[in-house]
Amino acid sequence: MIKAEILQQTRLFVEESLQKAEAGHDWWHIKRVTTLAMDMAGETAADVFVTEMACLLHDIGDAKFHDGNENIGPALIKNFLQTQAIDKETVDKIMFIIEHMSFRKSDSFFGEKSIEFQLVQDADRLDSIGAIGIARAFSFGGFKGRPFYDPEKEAPTATYQSGQSATINHFYEKLLKLKDLMNTESGKKRAEARHAFMLQFLDQFYLEWDGKV
Numbered sequence: 001m002i003k004a005e006i007l008q009q010t011r012l013f014v015e016e017s018l019q020k021a022e023a024g025h026d027w028w029h030i031k032r033v034t035t036l037a038m039d040m041a042g043e044t045a046a047d048v049f050v051t052e053m054a055c056l057l058h059d060i061g062d063a064k065f066h067d068g069n070e071n072i073g074p075a076l077i078k079n080f081l082q083t084q085a086i087d088k089e090t091v092d093k094i095m096f097i098i099e100h101m102s103f104r105k106s107d108s109f110f111g112e113k114s115i116e117f118q119l120v121q122d123a124d125r126l127d128s129i130g131a132i133g134i135a136r137a138f139s140f141g142g143f144k145g146r147p148f149y150d151p152e153k154e155a156p157t158a159t160y161q162s163g164q165s166a167t168i169n170h171f172y173e174k175l176l177k178l179k180d181l182m183n184t185e186s187g188k189k190r191a192e193a194r195h196a197f198m199l200q201f202l203d204q205f206y207l208e209w210d211g212k213v
């Protein structure tokens with residue numbers, strides 16, 4: 001089977017699997033991440049097939065939507081890849097990226113990252129910041145029934161709050177940290193602009209919260 005066909009089959013599989021997904025994790029997230037990674041890949045020697053496949057499959061069976069079970073996603077993806085004519089080495093490259101790229105896991109992953117890994121991770125992180133990142137955070141918070149902000153209950157902290165903390169806290173525990181975690185030069189450049197936009201958003205958010213503007 002030629003790569004273009006495998007990619008097409010994969011797009012269909014992913015689009016179908018994500019039909020009921022929450023807005024922050026839907027097919028549009030996958031499309032944006034793929035577009036970003038492919039655009040940035042143009043400046044590198046990355047294997048574009050591995051890069052695009054990892055982008056397409058990276059959020060299938062996300063543990064967050066399976067009661068924290070981290071085995072469901074990889075199993076679903078492996079089962080799918082087995083239906084495609086892809087050599088084992090390529091499957092392993094794709095699986096490695098998907099299994100090691102999430103923020104919490106990669107916090108403790110200090111191994112060597114392939115250029116494809118770096119691109120997919122940067123693209124996924126870029127989609128978590130800037131205007132889209134803000135929209136995704138509040139969509140996720142709404143999905144979980146969380147308040148935007150709760151200044152009486154807690155001041156925002158940089159430590160990860162796994163409980164019912166307000167969505168504003170997510171900026172400090174994760175979103176504002178992503179700029180410094182970019183792997184590639186093009187990722188860093190894009191992250192700077194998105195980061196600046198989030199800071200501007202937060203300034204305005206607090207001003208409006210206090211009725212100052």
Ligand code: ADP
Pocket residue numbers: 024025059062064102103124125127128133136137138140141167170174175
């Ligand atoms: P991905 O799987 O795309 O790498 P995550 O699964 O970590 O990203 O999160 C998906 C989206 O939901 C991101 O935009 C992320 O910032 C947001 N999100 C994750 N956890 C929270 C949270 N506790 N509060 C608000 N938004 C969150």
Ligand code: NI
Pocket residue numbers: 029033058059124
């Ligand atoms: Ni993602």
